[in-house]
Amino acid sequence: MAEKEIPGIRPYDNPAGGWGALRATARAVREQMDAGEAAVTLLRTNKPEGFDCPGCAWPDKKHTSTFQFCENGAKAVTWEATNKRVPPTFFAAHTVTSLLGWTDYQLEDQGRLTHPMAYNAEKDIYEAIGWDEAFARIGEILRGLDSPDMAEFYTSGRASNEAAFLYQIFAREYGTNNFPDCSNMCHEATSVGLPHSIGIGKGTVSLDDFDHCELIIAMGHNPGTNHPRMMGTLHEVAHRGVPIIVLNPLRERALERFADPQDPWEMATLGSTPIASTYLQVKVGGDAAALKGIMKALLEMDEAAGPDSDVIDHAFIQQHTRGFDALAADLRNTSWTAIEAASSLSEASLRAVAAAYAKSNATIVTYGMGVTQHITGTQNVQQVANLLLLRGNFGKPGAGICPLRGHSNVQGDRTVGITEKPTAAVLARIEQTFGFRPPAAHGHDAVAAMQAIIDGRSKALICLGGNLAVALPDTEACLPAMRGLELSVHVATKLNRSHLLTGKHSFILPCLGRTERDQQATGPQAVTVEDSMSMVHASRGKLTPASEALRSEPAIIAGIAAATLPGSRVPWMDLIADYDRIRDAIEAVYPDFENYNERIRVPGGFRLPLPPTERIWNTPSGKAEFLCFSGLNEDPVLVDPSVLKLTTIRSHDQYNTTIYGLDDRYRGVFGRRDVVFMNRDDLAERGIEQGDEIQVETAFGQGKERRLSKLIAIAYEIARGSVATYYPEGNCLVPLDYHDKSSGTPSYKSVPVRVLRASAS
Incomplete structure (x- = not known):
């Protein structure tokens, strides 16, 4: 039919x-x-x-x-860089209540914010306010809180190194280490997990390594949408004949075949290049099981080959690692039956991956949030490191671990201090550089910050970019909580839903974008960013700012800081007059930025130190650590065959919470986002046909049930037992406390759910 x-x-x-x-x-x-x-x-x-x-x-x-x-x-x-504008007259014509009825796409599509705005609760509108008055009012409210720890300082990965550094100095001088960050919601499992494994919470590969690798294993990511410039690199690797093994629940077009717009032959002939040589559709949440299966097969191959086997790099393991015997024992005790059930992959297919891995002298494993955004995200990441350590795939050309970060400086803002857990050494250097003693107690990450706002323990939220209320899970809890704040401040380029969740005092402070000229007292300024491979380089906007009233992020931070801390020891206005001075301060606090100003003036910038590339392991033992993970299936509720695992995904027309349009071209969805992707057999088993209206409800029990209704079922090539819907619409199904306990990363990618026809709900 x-x-x-x-x-x-x-x-x-x-x-x-x-x-x-x-x-x-x-x-x-x-x-x-x-x-x-x-x-x-x-x-x-x-x-x-x-x-x-x-x-x-x-x-x-x-x-x-x-x-x-x-x-x-x-x-x-x-x-x-749009020509569209959102001036004060726009806000005068639209109440906040009316704007809350708009879609996220409609809000951002109005264009660039042009003037600082303050919320007038009596009129339910935002009204223009002068910069100095805004700073003074914000500072007065912050000084009036009972404790600095009642304020949360959120950072988006869009912020430059210079802005992020000033921001953390301001908050620490104010007296708190509450730094919820967008990293907490994506790759915090990497930042927390890898230091225990290899001594640093970053990837270890460079682009040059992709020229020398002999195998790529790609896990839990969709580069065609989320990091599209990677496709050029994969295109080159595929043309070299290098195997690319993909483990991903959904069939993603960019991982199947890609036509490079810079390749004249492919464009002229309408040709394309196959990307994945092997495509394994692992069940949502089955990544750790798949990795353990590959490692178990590798161990069995090594033991079968005898004492002279080179399947496992025993010399590397002996010299550079600890914990191999415990890992080997855990792998032997894990049955193939359990691995197959948890991963939905056959023993034969995992053995084939192990065989390909054993043949490769230089392997890169790339992974995205499909690996990290689980309640076992930290352990998932550590299993990736285990796999690479088994064959010594660190510290040699063409090999290493490659976590795929999102925003262009999400890694950099962490490097320059946006962390709720500062080290004693960093705090000491801050005190030496600026003359104040920063607090030492650990602060809040993103989930802890929102929990504190919900509980009323935090009363102020300063957001350096982003759309925090929409990005976080548990929409029904987070959105109302924002309205209970004493103060909310949003530094932004465009209007979004978080700005409309007004507290007692709410401000929108419009900032320059990355594309715009940043003119300060000493002339035009450059900012710096760090990419996902630890390269730091300069960025110089050239466009005329969208409004003469805009200020740069560093200037806005300095303005709030100076107004909040009238006795501050930090020379805020002097620092923003010339961003070289900010970089000098970064260098004083973070020694890895030696000769910072000199090196960013070299085209391409410079690379920060990555000790594992030299086989130096900054762990307590001085060696890389094999770390066991005894679990395979983290949700006991999944013994119920009616329960599926839901993952949230981005469409091709969005970036994080920003919706550019309503098409998801590669998945065949146009003009809508109200869909759930399901395996055909799972649909048939539930008596659901493609196009039926359905309801998704969580299967946690214990009063944690959440529902998302008025969705349309779509048959798709996705692993059995797995379903997918769009982020952030699906966030309402993720409880705030359903997160990785080690890193705090919300489990957006493995929510136990039941899917019902609307008529059966």
């Missing part, structure tokens, strides 16, 4: 990239900017004298290239 036609659902048979990407780029330009201005702006993207793309954190390989942006990068640039 033919499947019913569903509005907006139709097959998309073209490869990722190609002419589809170019058409989408042209449409993004047409909707937001003048074509000529857009062309000049895009050609400055990711150039030594231009600006760093405000999108993904994938590094730039050739800094002299004339084409260093992708479709989603172009969307990010034109979305920020």
Whole structure:
């Protein structure tokens, strides 16, 4: 029987990239900017004298290239550099209550914020306010809190190193280490897990390593949407004939085949390049089981080969690691039956991956939030490290671990101090540099911050970018809690839903974007960012600011700080007059930034130290650690066959919580986001047909049930037992306390749910 036609659902048979990407780029330009201005702006993207793309954190390989942006990068640039404006007259014409009825896409699509605004509760509107008055009012409220720990200082990965550094200095001088950060919601499992394994919470590979690798294992990520410039690298690797083994619950077009818009032959012939040589659809939440299966097969191959086996690098393990015997014992005690059940992958397929891995002398494992956003995220990451350690895949060309970060400086803001757990050494250097003693007690991460707001223990929230209330899980708890704040301050380029969840005193402070000229007292300024491979480089906006009233993020932070701390020992105005002075201070607090100002003036910048690349392990033992994970299936409720695992995903027309449009081209969804992707057999088992209206409800029990209704079921190539829906719409199904206890990362990617036809609910 033919499947019913569903509005907006139709097959998309073209490869990722190609002419589809170019058409989408042209449409993004047409909707937001003048074509000529857009062309000049895009050609400055990711150039030594231009600006760093405000999108993904994938590094730039050739800094002299004339084409260093992708479709989603172009969307990010034109979305920020848009000609659309949101002046004070817009707010005068729309109450906050009425704006709450708009979609997230509609809110951001109005354009750039132009003036600082303060909420007038009596009129239910935002009204223009002068910068000095805004700073004075914010400072007065912050000084009036009973404790500095009643304030939360949130940071988005969009912030530059300079802004992030000043922000953490301000909050610590104010007296708190409450630093909820967007990292807490994505790769905190990496930041927490890898230091225990290899001594640093970052990836260890460079782009050059992709030129020398002999195998890539890609886990839990969709590069065509979330880090599109990676596709050029995978395209090159595939052309070298290097195997790329993908483990991912959904079939993703970019991991199947890709047409590089910079490849004249592929564009002219409508050709494409196969990316994955092997594609294994692991069950949602089954990553650790799959990794243990690969390692178990590797161990069995090694033991079968005898004492002279080179399947496992015993010399490396002896010299550089601890804990191998315990890992081997755990792998032997884990049955293949349990591994197959938890991963949904066969023993034979995992043995084939192990065989390919054993043949490779240089392997890179790349992974995304499909690995980290689980209640076992930290342990998942450590199993990736275990796999690489078994064959000595650290400290040699073409090998290493590659966590795929999101925003272009989400890694950098952590490097320069946005952390709720500062080390004693860093605190001592802050005191030596600025003359005040910062607090030592650990502060709040993102989940803890929202829990404190919900409980009424925190009364002020300062947001350096982002859309915190929408990004966090447990929408029904988070959104109302924001209204109970004494103070909310949002430094932003565009309007979003968090700005409308007004507390007693709420402010929107518009800032310069990455593309815009930053003019300070000593002249035009550059900021710096760190990409996902620890390269630090300069970014210089060239566009005329969207409004003469805009200020830079460093200037806004300095203004709030000076007004809040009239006796501050930090020379705030002097620092923002010349950003070189901020970088000098960063260098004083963080020695890895030696000769900072000199090195960022070199095209391409410089790389921060990564000790594992030299086989130096900054762990307590001085060695890399094999860390066991005895679990395979973290949710006992899944013994019930009616329970599925839900993962939230991004569409191709969005970046984090920013919705550029309503299409998800590669998955065949156009003009809508109200869908749930399901395996055909799971649909049939529940008597559901494609196009049926369904309800998704959680299966936690214990009073934690949550529901999402008025969704449409879509048959898709996804692993049995797994379902997917869009983020952030699906966040309402994730309890705030359903997170990785080691890192605090919410479990957006493995929520136990039941799916019911609407008529059966």
